[in-house]
Amino acid sequence: MTATTKISRPNDLSAFWMPFTANRQFKQTPRMLVSADGMYYKTDDNRDILDGTAGLWCCNAGHKRPKIVEAVKAQMDELDYAPAFQMGHPKAFELASRLAQLMPGDLNHVFYTNSGSESVETALKIALAYHRARGDGQRTRLIGRERGYHGVNFGGISVGGISGNRKTFGQMLGGVDHIRHTYLPEENGVTRGMPEHGAFLADDLERICALHDPSTIAAVIVEPVAGSTGVLIPPKGYLERLREICTKHGILLIFDEVITGFGRLGAPFAVDYFGVQPDLVTTAKGLTNGTIPMGAVFATDAIHDTFMTGPENMIELFHGYTYSGNPVACAAGLATLETYEEEGLYEKGKELGQYWEDAVHSLIDLPRVKDIRNLGLIGAIELEGIDGFPTKRAFSAFLKAFEKGILIRTTGDIIALSPPLIIEKSHIDQLFGTLREVLKEID
Numbered sequence: 001m002t003a004t005t006k007i008s009r010p011n012d013l014s015a016f017w018m019p020f021t022a023n024r025q026f027k028q029t030p031r032m033l034v035s036a037d038g039m040y041y042k043t044d045d046n047r048d049i050l051d052g053t054a055g056l057w058c059c060n061a062g063h064k065r066p067k068i069v070e071a072v073k074a075q076m077d078e079l080d081y082a083p084a085f086q087m088g089h090p091k092a093f094e095l096a097s098r099l100a101q102l103m104p105g106d107l108n109h110v111f112y113t114n115s116g117s118e119s120v121e122t123a124l125k126i127a128l129a130y131h132r133a134r135g136d137g138q139r140t141r142l143i144g145r146e147r148g149y150h151g152v153n154f155g156g157i158s159v160g161g162i163s164g165n166r167k168t169f170g171q172m173l174g175g176v177d178h179i180r181h182t183y184l185p186e187e188n189g190v191t192r193g194m195p196e197h198g199a200f201l202a203d204d205l206e207r208i209c210a211l212h213d214p215s216t217i218a219a220v221i222v223e224p225v226a227g228s229t230g231v232l233i234p235p236k237g238y239l240e241r242l243r244e245i246c247t248k249h250g251i252l253l254i255f256d257e258v259i260t261g262f263g264r265l266g267a268p269f270a271v272d273y274f275g276v277q278p279d280l281v282t283t284a285k286g287l288t289n290g291t292i293p294m295g296a297v298f299a300t301d302a303i304h305d306t307f308m309t310g311p312e313n314m315i316e317l318f319h320g321y322t323y324s325g326n327p328v329a330c331a332a333g334l335a336t337l338e339t340y341e342e343e344g345l346y347e348k349g350k351e352l353g354q355y356w357e358d359a360v361h362s363l364i365d366l367p368r369v370k371d372i373r374n375l376g377l378i379g380a381i382e383l384e385g386i387d388g389f390p391t392k393r394a395f396s397a398f399l400k401a402f403e404k405g406i407l408i409r410t411t412g413d414i415i416a417l418s419p420p421l422i423i424e425k426s427h428i429d430q431l432f433g434t435l436r437e438v439l440k441e442i443d
């Protein structure tokens with residue numbers, strides 16, 4: 001496009017290059033959401049769409065929650081922005097204290113970011129800097145897992161294990177390796193909850209340690225439940241084993257809780273749910289109920305205190321973002337935590353877990369359904385792909401579902417569901433009743 005053919009219509013769709021979207025397809029038949037309340041979105045043609053995905057795994061308390069709306073409005077009136085470096089404001093400290101209280105163990109220190117991707121970069125950098133601060137600076141390797149998703153920045157795609165997110169971007173970080181993923185369809189296909197088999201997959205870390213020597217490895221990062229790659233539930237005993245191996249070799253264990261954090265599994269964090277204590281935890285999304293971009297990295301006392309040495313006028317960690325602890329985001333975060341607590345939303349995955357599980361698994365009789373998995377308020381329905389056209393079948397399901405009034409998310413040929421935690425049985429019935437029709441109607 002030349003300068004003389006500039007876009008002038010405000011509703012022209014071509015200027016916005018949409019993220020992780022089939023832009024040309026979208027712009028031919030746009031799917032526009034114009035408002036939201038509770039469990040439902042509203043489209044520009046005035047249709048109600050049941051939110052089966054909590055936005056993008058982030059609106060855990062549903063939409064337009066009064067406490068959050070009011071807190072954001074009030075904060076804008078009071079203090080819109082405060083410099084993040086060398087200055088503070090009370091809500092950043094208050095939120096960090098509340099978060100530290102909510103997180104089990106001694107993960108008592110919170111570093112603010114603006115997204116899951118930034119939380120991942122931050123945690124990886126803290127891990128490297130921590131070892132160096134201890135005089136163990138040869139620990140520079142970072143280990144991820146096949147099929148892992150850790151956002152889209154260079155650190156995240158390097159430790160991530162989704163080839164589509166890596167292949168077009170040239171050089172990844174050096175010194176990165178990956179352990180095996182945790183999906184064993186032969187043994188664990190159509191499992192309810194955590195699979196029985198596969199704790200041994202954690203031993204793959206020993207193979208990596210033998211290859212590189214553990215003294216070169218700084219950290220291992222995994223999602224406790226892999227989400228974006230199609231919901232891979234950790235086998236029983238797997239995370240415990242991973243913890244043991246990391247401890248044995250002095251390697252930091254990072255849990256990427258960007259989707260599991262804030263109630264998704266029926267506990268505040270996967271750390272609570274699995275009872276496995278990592279050294280660093282990355283979060284975002286549900287922290288502000290998706291309203292204002294914000295992420296947080298939790299670090300243990302031991303990691304944090306390692307940095308708190310040297311001259312007191314010196315910056316201890318050369319890292320941070322202009323919007324780290326933004327006042328409006330902090331206000332949204334505080335109101336979000338209050339909403340979760342007041343409405344018992346951390347418990348919802350437990351309370352409704354069985355009803356949800358039964359509903360997800362009720363689809364197993366449908367043709368072209370290959371596997372079904374669930375945990376907490378997460379469900380995945382894996383479809384047989386169409387030969388030569390990967391992702392096409394699931395994408396057709398997504399489009400048909402939207403037409404029929406439900407929002408689902410697909411990744412590869414897998415439908416992933418993660419509704420707001422305010423979901424009720426009637427919504428679950430609507431979601432799976434409609435999905436049944438959708439899966440019957442698509443080719």
Ligand code: PLP
Nearest residue numbers: 115116117149150151256258259
């Ligand atoms: N880590 C995990 C486990 C995620 O699921 C995501 C996003 O879905 C991210 C990191 C990246 O988060 P963001 O999109 O906020 O950068």
